[in-house]
Amino acid sequence: MKIIIVDDEPLARSIIREYLQKYPELEIVQECSDGFEGVKAIQQHQPDLIFLDIQMPKINGFEMLELLDERPAVIFTTAFDEYAIRAFEAHAIDYLLKPFNQERFDKAIQKWRDQAGGAQKNTNELLETASQSPSQSQRVVVKTGSKIKIIPAQDIFFLEAADDYVKVHTQEGSFLKNKTMNHFEKTLDPQQFVRSHRSYIVNVQQITRIDPYEKDNHIAILKSGGRVPVSRNGYAKLRAVLGL
Amino acid sequence: MLADLVLMLKWFGQPWEASLIDSSISTITLVLLSLLIMNTLRFYTPRRERYVNILAWCLFLMGIWLAFSHWLLILAAGHFEGYRQFLKSSMPVRGSIGLLILGCIALISVVWFNSEEQKQTDQRKTDAEKLSKEAELFKLRQQLQPHFLFNSLNSINALISIKPDEARKMVQQLSDFLRGTMRKEENLFIRFSDELEYLKLYLEIEKVRFGYRLKPQMDIAEEALSWKIPALLVQPLMENAIKFGLYGTTGEVTILLRARVIDKHLVVAVMNPFDADMQMPEGTGFGLNSVKRRLYLLFARNDLVEINKEKNSFVVVIRIPAVEEAIEASRAATA
Numbered sequence: 001m002k003i004i005i006v007d008d009e010p011l012a013r014s015i016i017r018e019y020l021q022k023y024p025e026l027e028i029v030q031e032c033s034d035g036f037e038g039v040k041a042i043q044q045h046q047p048d049l050i051f052l053d054i055q056m057p058k059i060n061g062f063e064m065l066e067l068l069d070e071r072p073a074v075i076f077t078t079a080f081d082e083y084a085i086r087a088f089e090a091h092a093i094d095y096l097l098k099p100f101n102q103e104r105f106d107k108a109i110q111k112w113r114d115q116a117g118g119a120q121k122n123t124n125e126l127l128e129t130a131s132q133s134p135s136q137s138q139r140v141v142v143k144t145g146s147k148i149k150i151i152p153a154q155d156i157f158f159l160e161a162a163d164d165y166v167k168v169h170t171q172e173g174s175f176l177k178n179k180t181m182n183h184f185e186k187t188l189d190p191q192q193f194v195r196s197h198r199s200y201i202v203n204v205q206q207i208t209r210i211d212p213y214e215k216d217n218h219i220a221i222l223k224s225g226g227r228v229p230v231s232r233n234g235y236a237k238l239r240a241v242l243g244l
Numbered sequence: 245m246l247a248d249l250v251l252m253l254k255w256f257g258q259p260w261e262a263s264l265i266d267s268s269i270s271t272i273t274l275v276l277l278s279l280l281i282m283n284t285l286r287f288y289t290p291r292r293e294r295y296v297n298i299l300a301w302c303l304f305l306m307g308i309w310l311a312f313s314h315w316l317l318i319l320a321a322g323h324f325e326g327y328r329q330f331l332k333s334s335m336p337v338r339g340s341i342g343l344l345i346l347g348c349i350a351l352i353s354v355v356w357f358n359s360e361e362q363k364q365t366d367q368r369k370t371d372a373e374k375l376s377k378e379a380e381l382f383k384l385r386q387q388l389q390p391h392f393l394f395n396s397l398n399s400i401n402a403l404i405s406i407k408p409d410e411a412r413k414m415v416q417q418l419s420d421f422l423r424g425t426m427r428k429e430e431n432l433f434i435r436f437s438d439e440l441e442y443l444k445l446y447l448e449i450e451k452v453r454f455g456y457r458l459k460p461q462m463d464i465a466e467e468a469l470s471w472k473i474p475a476l477l478v479q480p481l482m483e484n485a486i487k488f489g490l491y492g493t494t495g496e497v498t499i500l501l502r503a504r505v506i507d508k509h510l511v512v513a514v515m516n517p518f519d520a521d522m523q524m525p526e527g528t529g530f531g532l533n534s535v536k537r538r539l540y541l542l543f544a545r546n547d548l549v550e551i552n553k554e555k556n557s558f559v560v561v562i563r564i565p566a567v568e569e570a571i572e573a574s575r576a577a578t579a
Contacts, residue, residue: 008490009395010455015402033457034494055391057494058519079398080390098398 002029002045006038006061007053007077012098016051016077019105026109033057035064036148047072049112051096054078059150062087062130063141066178067148071123073116075108084130091126128183137187140168142175149175153192157206158228159184161199169226194241196220196234204241246271256334262324266317266331273313274342277305278349285353298350306343310335372541375534376432376476392449393418399453414452421445432542433567436503436510437469439478443501446479450486457490459498468503471510472567474542480531481514481560488558489516509563518558535562542567 003026007013013031020026026049030041034057042050050072054061062084065071076095078084088095093115094108131137140151151170160167165176166184185195196202206222210230213219218230220238230238246267253263281302314331321327396418403411424442440462447460482501489497500515532551539548543565552559 008457009399009453011399011402011453012395014406015398018402018405036494055491057491079394098394099401100398101401 001026001049002047003027004030004032004038004041004045004047004050004072006032006035006041006050006056006064008033008056009053012053012077015099016105019102022102022106023109035059035061035067038064039067039143039148040146042068042072046070049073049075051075051077054081054084059141059148062127065123066127066131066141067143069178073112074123075112081133084133087126087130091123091129131183131187137189140177142168142177144175151175153188154203154205156193156203157222157224157226158203159193159201171224191241194234194237196228196230196238198231200228200230200234202228202230202238204238207238207242210235210238256330258327258330259324262321262327265321266327269316269320270313270338273309273316274345277309277346281305281346281350282353285350286357295354298354299347302343302346302350305346306339309342309346310339313338368541368544372538373432375538375541376474378534395453396449403452410452414449417445417449421449432474433472434475435469436471436473436478439473439475440464440469443479443482446482447499454490454497457495457497458486459496461498461500463500463502465504467505468510468512471505471564473510473564474538477535477538477562477564478512478514480535481512481562484531484560485514485516485558488518493517493519506563508566511561511563513559513561515557515559517556518553519556532560539564 003020005013005016005028007016010033013033017028017031020028029045029047032038032041036059038050038052041047052061052064052074054076055078056064059067061076061078065074073093076084076088076092077098077100078095079098085095085097094111096104096108138153140153140156142149142151151168155170157169157171159181160169160174161181162176164178166179166181168175168177181195181199181201184193184201188201192205193201193203202220202222206224206226207220207228208223209221210218211221213229216232218235220228220230222228249267249271250260250263253266254260258266314335317331318328396414400411400414400418403414421442424445447458451458451460478501482499485499486497489499497517500513502513502515504511532549536546536549539562540546545565548563548565550561550563552561
């Protein structure tokens with residue numbers, strides 16, 4: 001069985017390594033000190049289980065998981081994080097609050113073995129809950145090729161539904177993110193991002209004008225020149241947010 | 245007052261009309277001058293030894309008032325029989341009354357505005373004390389509890405089996421640091437060197453946690469060490485820089501603390517690397533805002549904190565004035 005540890009503090013990785021000595025069948029294939037390394041290592045090794053810290057440089061543990069197409073089973077390790085713990089309680093296989101002892105660690109390993117198979121579903125729901133934390137609603141982390149990009153929310157022009165993904169349009173082009181429109185409507189600041197249409201969410205600060213379009217509909221023209229469809233319902237919402 | 249004056253002048257044998265004109269002009273001009281005095285003193289409160297200036301000023305205004313009202317009265321009531329003679333003989337009396345009134349107004353204004361200012365100073369002082377208490381609490385809550393404390397304990401836990409000596413050392417450092425934070429701040433001002441010791445302790449602990457990634461550098465001028473600074477002022481800046489630097493970038497993080505005495509101010513700069521792509525991490529605002537606010541409350545100045553965000557670095561510069569007076573004020577307050 002392959003294990004990967006992702007934590008930015010060397011000693012935090014060392015204690016997990018120590019506790020794992022008891023389990024010769026569990027092999028640590030790599031240790032990573034941030035989410036970027038984590039994504040690479042997980043794609044390369046396809047581990048059976050990862051130990052994942054939440055607060056890490058640049059992208060946090062949840063954002064790292066979002067970037068993976070195939071997610072391994074995860075045992076979270078964290079010192080203290082209100083939002084994370086709420087998410088763990090509901091959906092994680094188990095989570096370890098630092099500092100933890102061998103006994104508690106063994107229990108987590110046992111839980112993982114008992115639950116093997118159901119992990120994938122758990123992780124999706126967990127990420128949904130975790131992304132409601134304020135720090136994560138201010139940005140979107142996407143993967144483009146082998147590169148990872150952090151897009152601050154205010155740099156987003158608009159979002160467009162694209163099958164199972166959402167297309168995030170920005171100055172530097174558009175990026176796909178494996179989330180739903182409902183997810184973004186719920187997490188982004190509603191004073192700045194308005195669901196103008198079933199398939200569109202627009203950043204109101206980017207809108208220069210709103211023109212009538214076909215029968216009952218409108219179209220929003222952005223500073224960038226982009227055009228975003230506005231439904232009747234969306235038109236009412238836009239006007240309310242803009243105060244016009 | 246106007247009515248009294250009319251009756252009095254009538255009693256001196258002046259016709260009703262002349263009395264009325266004289267009273268109105270004298271009273272109105274005097275009221276206008278009083279307003280002028282009040283308004284001036286509101287914005288300019290003289291030092292104690294300059295009070296004689298106010299007297300001179302009142303004399304001067306009284307002269308102007310006499311000349312002006314005399315000219316106006318001749319113009320308005322000069323045609324009444326015997327009025328010119330009466331006006332001339334009453335000038336000294338008018339002068340002394342005018343001086344008395346203007347003097348009283350000036351005195352009341354000085355006392356009133358002084359006490360207002362005193363109230364504001366007192367308010368500022370209590371606010372400053374309150375805020376330093378809040379900063380203390382905030383430190384306990386934000387920095388010790390969640391990540392710092394638990395992660396430090398986790399590091400100790402790991403060290404126990406691999407490097408027991410270092411584990412013991414870190415327990416000691418953590419305890420010293422905790423004690424420093426919980427210590428009551430009876431003295432609002434401490435030597436910069438004391439704050440520096442405290443900072444070093446904090447950095448040592450963080451270095452154990454983050455290993456090679458954290459590279460603190462200190463560049464402190466000799467004269468800076470004895471400078472008196474508000475307690476726990478620089479520490480939040482350092483904490484911000486570390487959090488921002490370590491979680492906002494990957495790889496090595498150099499945190500630079502530089503201190504110099506420039507133009508009778510202790511100038512402290514804290515610099516951390518910065519990635520322009522990143523959003524400000526949560527909660528970075530509070531540390532800086534509370535430092536800004538505390539400096540304002542202590543020195544009544546808004547220009548003591550400066551933030552320079554450059555392409556790859558984030559620098560916070562604070563300037564702490566010489567605080568002889570502030571120290572005395574805070575001693576008086578605690579005594």
